[in-house]
Amino acid sequence: MNMEINPSDYKILVVDDVMSNILLLKVILTNEKYKLATATNGRQALEQVAKEKPDLILLDVMMPDLSGFEVAQKLKQSADTAEIPIIFLTALNSTADIVQGFKSGANDFISKPFNKEELIIRVNHQISLVAAKRLIEKKNIELQNTVAGRDKLYSVIAHDLRSPMGSIKMVLNMLLLNLPEEKIGKEMFEILNMANQTTEDVFSLLDNLLKWTKSQIGKLNVVYQDFNLTEVVDSVIEIFTMVAGVKHIKINTNRPERLLVTGDIDMVKTIIRNLISNAIKFSNENTEISVEVNTQDNMAVFCVKDNGCGISEEGQKKLLHTDTHFSTFGTNNEEGSGLGLLLSKDFVQKNGGTLWFESKEGVGSTFYFSLPLRK
Helix, strand or coil: CCCCCCHHHCEEEEECCCHHHHHHHHHHHHHCCCEEEEECCHHHHHHHHHHHCCCEEEEECCCCCCCHHHHHHHHHHCCCCCCCCEEEEECCCCHHHHHHHHHHCCCEEEECCCCHHHHHHHHHHHHHHHHHHHHHHHHHHHHHHHHHHHHHHHHHHHHHHHHHHHHHHHHHHHHHHHCCHHHHCHHHHHHHHHHHHHHHHHHHHHHHHHHHHHHHCCCCCCCCEEEEHHHHHHHHHHHHHHHHHHCCCEEEEECCCCCEEEECHHHHHHHHHHHHHHHHHCCCCCCEEEEEEEEECCEEEEEEEECCCCCCHHHHHHCCCCCCCCCCECCCCCECCCHHHHHHHHHHHHCCCCEEEEEECCCEEEEEEEEEECC
């Protein structure tokens, strides 16, 4: 292990009822710059452990009051001392003694009479394990704090921006409805339209961000209910008809009148919204998108197919992986965060389905997801 260890940061408790052994161990370990504490019997050893809080214990097996094995067992029973590594000092080296030692919680054995080099190597090894464990625990706490801070940040961003963005979105929607092109001129109408579209995209991104954060930190519960998938698909398409109209894209649908599924209706709406939004974003002007709903192997399958720019083979490998966070630009340079698809995949899985896609660069993409049919 290539860790820099400073022996003076670690304390070793030496327990032996023979004073000459204690003195010998003291000399060897003090030369190595370790801090030392000592005890001459089992009861004293337990008192010293509580008082000195050593990082490692060298424990003689044969002692008059409590044997080393008994001391070890007592230490292992307390949560405060169970993790302290123990090296048994023993003149015994029969297999039965060694087995009993490991059962008592030994981390290692050193035979008497001591070999100085062997003693130092075994002590250094145990201390390096203690150091590594502490480093891992420290890094773990740092990581947990970082993750908690990040989740909090995402949540604050999404929450605090969502409300004002929602207000701006409503104002722009009202303006567009009440200020027709002939009233304000083509140029102003286009600017207003573009502002409206940007606001819709930002609002959608914030919505995704908020849901993604909640989902990742386990604060998003799936509320299962039976509902008509066709109705949900139609309501989402209705919202996107105007957005598609701006790029002169026609949305064709092929679905049954009723298809009852079981799942979380809000999550399913989010999935459909993201997939249709992407299809529009990556479609060229004056093209068509087809949305289909059917059944296959006891599952309802939703499918949206575009004739747009498609995804490169390299891009396809990165898509739907949290670590790569792949994103690209739409046909009108609409910016994508890649978050919508990750969220959709997450939501589909939470609802007991699968999300998959087929794509060919320059030809278009088809995205599918499945949901359990109502039992």
